[in-house]
Amino acid sequence: MGLNRGRLRWDNQRRRPITDCAGAIKGIIKHCRHDQTVSLGIYISVPFCRTKCSYCNFASDVFSRVLFDRYVERVCADIENAPVIAREVGGQIERGADSVYLGGGTPTVLDTAQLERIFATARANLEVQSDAEITVECAPGTLTQETLDALLRCGVNRVSLGVQSFVDQEAAAVGRLHKRTTVLEDISRLRAAGITNINVDLIAGLPHQTAESWNVSLEETIATGVPHVSVYMLEVDEDSRGVPQYEISNFARQGFQSRHNLKYWTRQPYFGFGVDAHSMLVSATPDQGAVRFASPDSLEHYIAEAPLQRTEVSRQAALEESFFLGLRLTRGLDLGELSADFGEEALGNFENEVSQFLKGGLMEIDGRYVRLTPQGRLLSNEVFQRFLSPLKPAEVVRATMM
Numbered sequence: 309m310g311l312n313r314g315r316l317r318w319d320n321q322r323r324r325p326i327t328d329c330a331g332a333i334k335g336i337i338k339h340c341r342h343d344q345t346v347s348l349g350i351y352i353s354v355p356f357c358r359t360k361c362s363y364c365n366f367a368s369d370v371f372s373r374v375l376f377d378r379y380v381e382r383v384c385a386d387i388e389n390a391p392v393i394a395r396e397v398g399g400q401i402e403r404g405a406d407s408v409y410l411g412g413g414t415p416t417v418l419d420t421a422q423l424e425r426i427f428a429t430a431r432a433n434l435e436v437q438s439d440a441e442i443t444v445e446c447a448p449g450t451l452t453q454e455t456l457d458a459l460l461r462c463g464v465n466r467v468s469l470g471v472q473s474f475v476d477q478e479a480a481a482v483g484r485l486h487k488r489t490t491v492l493e494d495i496s497r498l499r500a501a502g503i504t505n506i507n508v509d510l511i512a513g514l515p516h517q518t519a520e521s522w523n524v525s526l527e528e529t530i531a532t533g534v535p536h537v538s539v540y541m542l543e544v545d546e547d548s549r550g551v552p553q554y555e556i557s558n559f560a561r562q563g564f565q566s567r568h569n570l571k572y573w574t575r576q577p578y579f580g581f582g583v584d585a586h587s588m589l590v591s592a593t594p595d596q597g598a599v600r601f602a603s604p605d606s607l608e609h610y611i612a613e614a615p616l617q618r619t620e621v622s623r624q625a626a627l628e629e630s631f632f633l634g635l636r637l638t639r640g641l642d643l644g645e646l647s648a649d650f651g652e653e654a655l656g657n658f659e660n661e662v663s664q665f666l667k668g669g670l671m672e673i674d675g676r677y678v679r680l681t682p683q684g685r686l687l688s689n690e691v692f693q694r695f696l697s698p699l700k701p702a703e704v705v706r707a708t709m710m
């Protein structure tokens with residue numbers, strides 16, 4: 309299907325996209341959020357770190373190990389209680405989870421028994437599928453052999469390494485304790501253990517970083533051959549050095565896109581547990597778009613069982629979110645799926661915005677997808693604002709940063 313730059317092909321009278329989109333819409337097999345076959349994503353937050361990095365604004369910090377057991381206890385109680393929590397917030401819990409993401413924080417600072425308890429509880433209560441993507445975030449240098457063995461026993465098949473820079477001076481300047489060699493050792497140990505699905509997080513804009521040193525980090529990352537890279541605070545060319553870009557901050561080799569993170573950008577349901585964990589479930593009320601809720605963002609309040617913050621997402625807000633989040637993807641937003649989910653009439657509400665961006669060269673249509681052009685990606689924040697109402701819940705924005 310070819311590109312149709314600069315021209316929105318809608319049927320104004322019937323307020324629906326025409327051209328390839330319209331033809332495609334009829335035949336599109338809807339894999340929307342309300343479909344019974346949609347699987348759940350599970351996020352579990354571990355807010356403990358060895359040091360606090362200077363750039364980090366997550367709810368993570370250095371805490372005494374004596375708190376670890378209490379925290380794990382509390383998280384496991386929430387996991388066991390998930391159906392009750394879902395009911396109380398007015399959401400539906402999907403049967404079967406196809407992704408589990410243990411992040412934070414630095415989950416690998418937990419004892420192996422604590423890690424195993426969390427995974428065992430998730431498996432016992434949330435129907436984790438046998439082929440689920442199971443990711444653990446890991447600070448380089450925290451992966452002892454004992455921890456690695458425990459992760460394997462837990463069925464972990466993907467590890468995300470918070471590298472940030474391969475230049476030791478840059479990593480040290482923001483409080484990271486590892487060196488370049490630590491990262492390379494971790495990658496080879498993971499591979500030797502059978503975990504080849506590895507993500508490397510990089511940050512552009514670190515203190516001491518120059519264009520040249522940024523290139524060093526990029527070259528080193530590519531040379532490792534890891535199949536997935538997340539890059540933050542960056543404007544880079546698409547398909548950076550052979551690892552295709554599939555989202556504004558994420559690059560992956562064929563077949564290695566993060567199943568879990570795709571849930572955030574395609575508005576599939578996810579259930580978060582732990583400090584500052586955010587969730588989005590299909591609403592039990594059919595005329596609502598979804599229900600979002602978040603647990604307290606301080607360890608103290610979370611352990612004290614402070615209440616969840618709940619936000620009902622109207623159908624209109626859900627549609628806005630779909631634009632805002634879906635346009636982050638390189639493939640763009642599936643107009644056919646959107647039309648099936650929200651109706652052709654609702655889609656027509658964004659006709660003016662889309663039309664203007666197409667005309668200005670910031671968007672293009674490819675078949676049933678509308679997406680940002682490379683130029684549009686450089687101005688993505690400005691574009692997204694046009695699809696957001698002023699009172700958009702903060703957690704939507706946060707979800708896009710993950």
Ligand code: SF4
Binds near residue numbers: 357365
């Ligand atoms: S290790 Fe990660 S979560 Fe912890 S302080 Fe550093 S950036 Fe934040």
